[in-house]
Amino acid sequence: MLTFDPAIGFSSAVLAVQSAESGLKDGFGTNAIQDFLVGVKPEYVPAWAVPLTAIGIAIGIVLAIVSVLAMFSTWLERKVSGHIQCRFGPMRVGWHGWLQPLADGVKLLLKEDMIPLGADRTLYVIAPALVLASLLGAMAAFPLTETFYFANFGLGIFMILALTSTTTIGVVMAGWSSNSKWSLYGAMREAAQVVAYEIPLGISLLVPIMVAGSFNLIEVSQGQGGGYGILNWNIWPWVNPFMLPAFVLFFVAILAETKRAPFDLPEAESELVAGFMTEYSGIRWSFFFMEEYAAMFLYCVVGSFFFFGGFESPVTSLAESVGGTNSLLHQLGAASTIVLKGFAGVFLMMWLRWTLPRVRIDQVMTMGYKYLTPLALVCVLGAGLWEAFIAPHLWWRS
C-alpha cells in the first residue's frame, strides 16, 4: 500500500531527500492516526482516502498545538516580563489572566485587516501564511512521545532546520511587499541575520549528532537513556567535553534565528517601529507572532533532544517502570518531560529578552561570522576527534 505521511503536504522535497538518504524509518508505518483510520474504515471507502484523511487530521492537530503553544507562550511572556519588571502582567481575564490570549485572539480576529496602498497585495497576503506554514511543516517532525508523532524522519533535524529557515522567505516577502521602508529594513536585517546564524546553528548541532550517530530526534533521545539516568545526557562533559560549548553556540544561534533579544533586530521596536510587521494588523499580524513563539518552542525542544536527554528524565523512567514501556503512563511522562524542557528553554529566552539591550547589526554580523562559525567548527573538530579516539575507550560510553 502506498503510505503517505502528513508532512508530505508541506515539503515533498525534504521527503525526497530523506528517502534517498536513509530510507523510511521503522516507526513510519505506525502512525497512530492512520492505523486508527485503517481499523475503522468501512468497505466502500477507497484506500487512498485513508492517508488523505490522516493528513487532514494531522494538519488540524499540528495547527491546534501551534495555536495553543503560541497562546500559552504569549501569556507566559507577559507574565514573565511582568514579574521581572515588578508588576503582575495580565490579571483581569481569568485567573491571573490565563484567558488573556483568548481575548487577544478574538480581538485580532475582529480587527480590520488593512493592506497599505501601494503594497504588493499577493505577496503581502501570502507572506504570513508562508511564514506560519513552514513552521507548521517543521512542527510535524516534532515527536511528542516515542510512538506519538506525525512524521518520524531519518533526517528529522534536517527537516526542522530546512523548514524553519523557509520562514525567512516569508519575512522578506512581508517586508518587501509592505511598501514601507521600516519593513524593508526589517526584512533585510532578517535575511542577513538568518543566513549568518544558520551556519553555526547547523554546525553546533553536528556535535550531538556525531555522538548519537543519528539525525532522528527519537533515536538521539533513546541514545541518552540508560542506567545512569540524567548522567547520560549529552550535555555532560564526560560524554563529550565539546558538548557544552556547542550548546552555548546553539543557544545563541537560536536566539538569532527566532529574532529574540538581544538579536531582535528585524523587529527592533525602538529602531524600526515594528520591523517587517509594521504594516500588518489583525490576524495576519498574529501569524507572525504565532510563528515566533512556536519557533522558540520548537528550537528549544530540538535543544532538549540533542543536549538535554530528550524524553529521558527521572519522571519518564519512573512512569516507564510503573506503567511499563510504551504504556499510556510512560507516554504521558515522556510528553510532559519534553514539553517542560522546551518551556524551560523558552523561559530562558524570555528572561534574556527582558534583561538585555539589543545589539547592533554590524555586531550581530561580526559575532555570527567571526566568532560563532569558527568556534562551532572547532567544536565539531574537537568532538569528532574525541568520538574517534577517546570515546571508544570510555566504559560509560560503550
Added chain:
Amino acid sequence: MSTTKTYEPSISRTEGRPLAGGEREYMIDVRTQDMEVNMGPQHPATHGVMRVLVRADGELITGAQPHLGYLHRCAEKIGESVEWLQYLPYTDRYDYLAAMNNNLGYSMAVEKLMGIEIPRRAMMLRTLCAELNRIGSHLIAIGTYGLDIGAFTPFLYMFREREWMMALFEKICGARLTYSYIRIGGVFNDAPPGWLSEVEAFCDTFEVKWREYYDLLIQNHIFVKRTADIGVITREMALDFGLTGPMLRGSAIDWDLRRDTPYELYDEICKDKAFEIPLASGEKGTLGDCWDRAWVRAMEMMESIKIVRWCLDKIEPGPVIGDIPKTLRIPPGEAYVGIENPRGELGHYVVSDGGKIAVRCRVRGPSFVNLAVLEELMPGALLADTIAIIGSTDIVVGETDR
C-alpha cells in the same frame, strides 16, 4: 559668525569605525541608492513628535536633518499675553519632565526684575524640589535611553523610583507632573508634616537602587558596546554648538551654572563642597561619546541626592513666600536668568514696561540648542546609532518646540 565650519565625521565612510586600541573595522564600500527615511513624527524613539529626515545608504546614514515644530504651543507668545503669575503654569509645560526647574527659572527671572528677597526656607524647598526633579528627569533620560538601546526592564525600574518622587511632589503641591509649586516670591505651600523625613527615606532607598541601575544598564556590556565611540562630540564641537548641561560635561568641559553662576543657595552648597560636578573621561571609548553622556547623567543623580541631603540637613522653619500681590506690577526693566536644568541652561529673558503683562518673554530651551548638534553627529553612523545619538541628547520635544 558663519556656521560653515565642517567637522571630521565620527565615522568615516571608507576608513570604517574606530575601535579601541587604534584598530579600525573596515566596511566594504558598496554604494547603493540613497534612501530617504522619515524617522518620525510618529516613531517610538524620537521622544515625542520630532521628525528626523534621514538619508540612508542601506544601514549607513549619510545625512540627517531634524524637523521641529510639531509640538509648538506658542509658549513665548502666551508669556507676552497673560499676567506674570498666570504664565507660571505654562512654564511647567515646556520641559514637562523637569517642571520644578522651569518654575524656578521663570520665578527667578521675574524676582530679579522685582528685586525682592526670598525667605530662606522657601529657597531651601526650591533647591530641594529642583534637585529631586533633576533626579526624576535623569531617571527618565537614562531609562528611555535604555529603552532606545533595547533594554526594556531598567526603564520600568526607574519609573518605580520616579513614581515615588512624583508621589512626594503630589504631597507637597497636589500635582504629579505640572507642579507650579515654585512661585514668584517663594513657594506655593510649606511642606506637609513628615514630608521631609519621607524625602530622606527616598534618598536612602534611591542610593541603593542607583547602584543596581548603574550595574544593570550603564555598565551592561551590550549597552557599552552600543554607546561607546558613537556620536562623539569633541570639546571644540561642544563649545561651538553652545551645548550645555550633561551634553557639555559629557565632553569633559567643566561648566555648571549651579557652581559657576551660583543662584539661590548653590553658593553656600558649593562652599560646603556638598556636591561635585561629574565630568566624563572617555572611560569606555572616545571622550564625548554617547556612553559618556549617559554616565554623566547617572552620576549627576547621586550628586543631586547629596544636595537634597544638604537641604534636609540645613532646613529651618520659617515663612515660605513673601507678601506677593495677586496682580503683579513689575517695575520697567529687563532681566535674564539662566539656571542649570537637567538638560542644560534654561534661560528666561523677561522685559517689563511696568504693566501687568510682560513685553517680552524669551525662553532659551536647552533641548533646542542641544539638538543642533544632531545633524553633525549622524552622518557615518548606522541606523541603530541614530537612535542612540538622539537618545543621548535627551531632548524633550515640548521644550524644543515650546
